[in-house]
Amino acid sequence: MPALLPRLATAILLLVGLAACGSADNGAAAGRERLTVAATAVPHAEILEVVKPLLAEQGVDLQVRVFNDYVQPNDQVVQGQIDVNYFQTEPYLDAYNRDRGTKLVTLAGIHIEPFGAYSRRYDSLDAVPAGAEVVIPNDPSNNSRALILLHHAGVITLDDPTNALATLRNITANPRQLKFRELDAAMLPRVLDQVDLALINTNYALDAGLNPASDALAIEGKDSPYVNFLVGLPDKREDPRVRKLIDALTGEQVRAFIAQRYHEAVLPAF
Numbered sequence: 364m365p366a367l368l369p370r371l372a373t374a375i376l377l378l379v380g381l382a383a384c385g386s387a388d389n390g391a392a393a394g395r396e397r398l399t400v401a402a403t404a405v406p407h408a409e410i411l412e413v414v415k416p417l418l419a420e421q422g423v424d425l426q427v428r429v430f431n432d433y434v435q436p437n438d439q440v441v442q443g444q445i446d447v448n449y450f451q452t453e454p455y456l457d458a459y460n461r462d463r464g465t466k467l468v469t470l471a472g473i474h475i476e477p478f479g480a481y482s483r484r485y486d487s488l489d490a491v492p493a494g495a496e497v498v499i500p501n502d503p504s505n506n507s508r509a510l511i512l513l514h515h516a517g518v519i520t521l522d523d524p525t526n527a528l529a530t531l532r533n534i535t536a537n538p539r540q541l542k543f544r545e546l547d548a549a550m551l552p553r554v555l556d557q558v559d560l561a562l563i564n565t566n567y568a569l570d571a572g573l574n575p576a577s578d579a580l581a582i583e584g585k586d587s588p589y590v591n592f593l594v595g596l597p598d599k600r601e602d603p604r605v606r607k608l609i610d611a612l613t614g615e616q617v618r619a620f621i622a623q624r625y626h627e628a629v630l631p632a633f
Contacts, residue, residue: 395424398604400593401436401448404429405569406474406621406629407591411449413620414611423604431549433502434459440595441465447595447605449473449612450566454504454527456594462503468597471609472590472632474621476565478508479579480516483556488516488580493539495559501545503528508589509562510534516581565628575628590632 398418402408411427418425428445430436436448437459451459453469460467485491499509507529514521520536521529531543546554551563552571565575575582583589593612599605611617613633621631 395422396604397424399426399445401428401445403450403566405566407449417611421607423607449593452589458503467594469592470595471593473612474591475587475630475632477583477587479575479582480562482560491560495541497541497560498544498546498558499562500548505548
């Protein structure tokens, strides 16, 4: 038994040391102010991971919560469950606020994701046949965004291609008699093999392994007005934690990361 005492003493010292290290780590985290951000996985959450260390140096513990839909990130910010979100364009936000009577606001424009049309069956829009099945997002802003892209590509004609909330009812010419179906935006990459053409948001396209720069049959240009914004309630405009996040997201480190990682599938808006 006495022979075990030195070993027991050593084990106890090691445990105490580890506990002390854990306490120090927890203390460091506790010394930072937490900021929660809702985001879709690609590219938003990836970009946020780049700025996490920058914010930690400034006393902000950035916690990223990833969602695979476009509704819950807004709902949870409105309910105060999450501080801000980063996934949406201004037309989408306007439609959300209008439909729900909410007052979320844009805080800063971060990047642009050119919206594209994809097909597993055809290698050009010209090859898409009459009567083809086309799927587009069912939310108001992305629904119109898909139709506007097809209008500019000469596939359909809209009565007003500048209308950011155009719907299928605004189609005045559909010479190929394309059959449109509306689905949740997150579902579109999953049905790409089952349809002739799918209009897909770039974040979901990237997440599905598509390369918008080479795989899209038609894609918005660099002048796309659909900037992705950091969004929150009005009181977050002057929140010091949020100001630090905005400074980091619009800095040169993020610009370089976007260029290196996404090769023009994502473009900085700053």
